[in-house]
Amino acid sequence: MLREKLKTWIFLQQQLQQGQDVALWAVVDDWGSAPGKRGFLLGMTATGAWSGTIGGGVMEHDVIRRSLQMLQTPETSSPILLKRTHHERAPEHERSGMSCAGGQWLAGCVLRPRDLPCVERILFTEEHGPACAWRIDPQGLCFLQESAPTALFIREGEYWSYTEPCGQPDTLYILGGGHVGLAIAKQFVPLTFRCIVIDPRPDSLVAKDPDCCDRLYLRPFEEARDIVQPGSHSYAVVVTKAMDSDVTALHAILHKDLRYIGAMGSKRKIHNIFQRLEQLGVSTELFSRVHAPMGLPIGGQTPAEIAVSLAAQIIQIRYAHTPPAPRPAGRHSTKHTRSDLASE
Secondary structure (H helix, E strand, O other): OHHHHHHHHHHHHHHHHOOOOEEEEEEEEEEEOOOOOOOOEEEEEOOOOEEEOOOOHHHHHHHHHHHHHHHHOHHHOOOEEEEEEOOOOOOHHHEOOOOOOEEEEEEEEEEOHHHHHHHHHHHHHHHHOOOEEEEEEOOEEEEEOOOOOOOEEEEEOOEEEEEEEEOOOOEEEEEOOOHHHHHHHHHHHHHOOEEEEEOOOOOOHHHHOHHHOOEEEOOOHHHHHHHOOOEEEEEEEEOOOOHHHHHHHHHHHOOOOEEEEEEOOOHHHHHHHHHHHHHOOOOHHHHHHEEOOOOOOOOOOOHHHHHHHHHHHHHHHHOOOOOOOOOOOOOOOOOOOOHHHHOO
């Protein structure tokens, strides 16, 4: 969860600013039904203040106990790597006490006030970019100037390291801040997506509830061509209030190299949108890049159900090695053929 990770980095920053040592734990790898997934973070002080999670349960309780031990002797506590298997038949030294038939590797280290500049650079990059990375290894935590394409865990003999990209979070651009746009933002923020909404209306539902997203641009949809950034971490959906504005929004982003472009509407509405775009000189070859109707066909009709169907489809694409090609427009439906939902 992007916001939760940011909260943990902010927690670490605040404790270090106050001159406190703090223990940092990261889930660096996972398999099976592990409750803690790669990238989960936990920060803890000697007073018991904490932020984040590595999966909860008795495993996390044990890590908290280890944290307190490490913080009692911070100068002699070296970074450690732990394997925790969630099965009662696992070797005793790596048994987590949980039985969900999975496991995870955990890396932990003690951060001291001298590590504050490193944490501040990570936090700044996470919030503002550009794409860089951070690493934890037997030497501790460090910030890397170069970017990393993906998180990477390495074990070679006694050496281990975990590198995680920062400053390039998966970002969902939502063009439209009405009922469906609001539901989508609320659905995606907990999924570690940075949600950016574009809608020119100061009285849209998202504008009335700005905390539902990470950023709201009260700009014309034409300006999406400057706001939406291309790349494999960028996703966009068009859910504006009317077909005219759908055409404008799609026209602004269709040429961009995005991981996903989705549009909502009935078969007829999508067909009419594509006709209008063709009249504007858009190559028909670009239409195949649009998931329309967007979302998996789960039969939903309400804005919240549409948001769930969209989340399912984007999560599927997010974790695929290569993005699946969109189905031809009109060939499937999440049963939100009430395309007038887009007319908000």
